[in-house]
Amino acid sequence: MIDTASAAVRCPAILVAAPASGQGKTTITSALARLHARQGRRVRVFKCGPDFLDPFWHQLASGHPVYQIDLWMTGEADVRARLQAAAQDADLIIVEGVMGLFDGNPSAADLAQRFGLPVLAVIDASAMAGTFAALAFGLQHYRPGLPWAGALANRVASAGHGKMLEQGVAPEHWLGALLRNPALTLPERHLGLTVATELEDAMERLDAAADALAATPLGQMDAAALQRWAVDFTAAPAHDPVPPLLAGQRIAVARDAAFCFIYQANLDTLRELGAELVWFSPLNDAALPPCDAVWLPGGYPELHAERLGANAGLRDSLRAHVAAGKPVWAECGGMMALFDTIVDQQGIAHPMWGLLPGRVTLQQRLAALGPQQLELPAGTLRGHTFHYSTAASEVAVVARTARPATAPAPDKGESVYRLGAIQASYFHPWFPSSPEAAASLFLAQEASC
Missing domain, CATH: 3.40.50.300 (P-loop containing nucleotide triphosphate hydrolases)
Structure with missing residues (x-):
């Protein structure tokens, strides 16, 4: 706080x-x-x-x-x-x-x-x-x-x-x-x-x-x-304390060279919500630590695609986590690793974890860049998008982000995919903009978007 x-x-x-x-x-x-x-x-x-x-x-x-x-x-x-x-x-x-x-x-x-x-x-x-x-x-x-x-x-x-x-x-x-x-x-x-x-x-x-x-x-x-x-x-106006919506929840956060795009303020917010955070490395660990939810943040899965795709133990551990109905929030690079395939900038296809059907293709130019916001039943999360890849998938799109009103022109926003307990998007949210909405990403799916 x-x-x-x-x-x-x-x-x-x-x-x-x-x-x-x-x-x-x-x-x-x-x-x-x-x-x-x-x-x-x-x-x-x-x-x-x-x-x-x-x-x-x-x-x-x-x-x-x-x-x-x-x-x-x-x-x-x-x-x-x-x-x-x-x-x-x-x-x-x-x-x-x-x-x-x-x-x-x-x-x-x-x-x-x-x-x-x-x-x-x-x-x-x-x-x-x-x-x-x-x-x-x-x-x-x-x-x-x-x-x-x-x-x-x-x-x-x-x-x-x-x-x-x-x-x-x-x-x-x-x-x-x-x-x-x-x-x-x-x-x-x-x-x-x-x-x-x-x-x-x-x-x-x-x-x-x-x-x-x-x-x-x-x-x-x-x-x-x-x-x-x-x-x-000068001091800012006082604000209401963050409600302990994640009290007793243990969230496993991916963090290594492939998954490193994490706002410090997002970690602070999850702790203020009452969550206990534990770390794991998809590059090096064969299984998830004991947890109630998983966060796969952004990063560079395309630079480590061969090692990530070969980590069958971690893939199977994630699959069991999802089968148990436990939430996964995956953003940008974290989402990319969940798809069947990543095609790199040289056109080489790398098998990935296959928890989301579809493929991600890297390109030479930016695919999206700029501020975005996501309206959820629990509140509106502000954030941004920045990626060089595109995703092709038949997974249900349950929401889309939108540009702020100050943006020069509207766009269709980023898709928010859901399959079972997985929610995924290219969108990078800033959790303090709505702690309640952030908490909903890590709770059972009926409490999320």
Whole structure:
């Protein structure tokens, strides 16, 4: 439960943004968190918008769990409560934006203005000179009243190039230049950054980025200098406690390299609902642990399809669980593993667990991306969708998600499939948006959608 009873708390905070995706926001956010954590400061990092991958790097850098904040998906009251709670126990709060500063509705700029977060613009300056200052000026002044910290030039060719970029930027808004260095680039794959926990040298990468940042004006700011970005975080309105709808329920949660897309806030919500959580690895475990319900979250089953499909023990354990009428909630990658077949991007078909008839086919381009919401009898869950595959199945579709009213155009939404005790969808829900609806996913099917 988030403590919202305290009065306003003052804490230095910054929102790391950019003119577009791919400018280096995540690297700079993680480097800044790592730099201050190494110096003994308590750093809390948040990610703007729905994102599972960047928070792995932020958590490694800061040493603390990372939560998503979004004016639509998580809601203003939730954002306010989380920021205020973090400010009570932090020396620095860092929020990584999403896409470009003004992209999306709501955008990172909306979040910055709503909570008074000074914006640090990270700009890939590898192919510009004087335009850097014009771009920084435009980002700062495009929307009146936007709190502003300054601009950092990224992927700069040389010290001389950095001096050119600095011209035209107000001294108090020039936060330095980072030279182009492949060692400072975090590795990626088709859904985004590679998960930090999969790389043996992840911390060394962060330390190298922090060392480079330490040579810039941004990196040389001490605790006193950070006070120029101090923000007053006020308490959110009190809300009703989460009812113990899952009291006495034991939920087995898949978690390994194939299933790793899990919001920390979703785990918190299940525990607040009274559930006991236990972990298992579909890659390594031959059977489910004793449990009342199963959660198969998203991830990368397509990268581990051969091993997953060959784990007959786990497949049979899941089949027995379902035959006993015990619920399974499977989202995105978790759903993909339940189908008969996954066809990878090379066109190779991999037999999977076969608990849902049908096949999933990976493609080269995104199949769906954006905010979604799911109306259930117990309430409406907000969340998002993001996948490169399509599903073909005759399983009954018992519900569909919908885009929020702020979306530019309607779509048919994501299917929610049900077969026996299994419910599955590409939809990634944010459980705190409706704890009651979240609980219904893990109760007997007559209490769910």
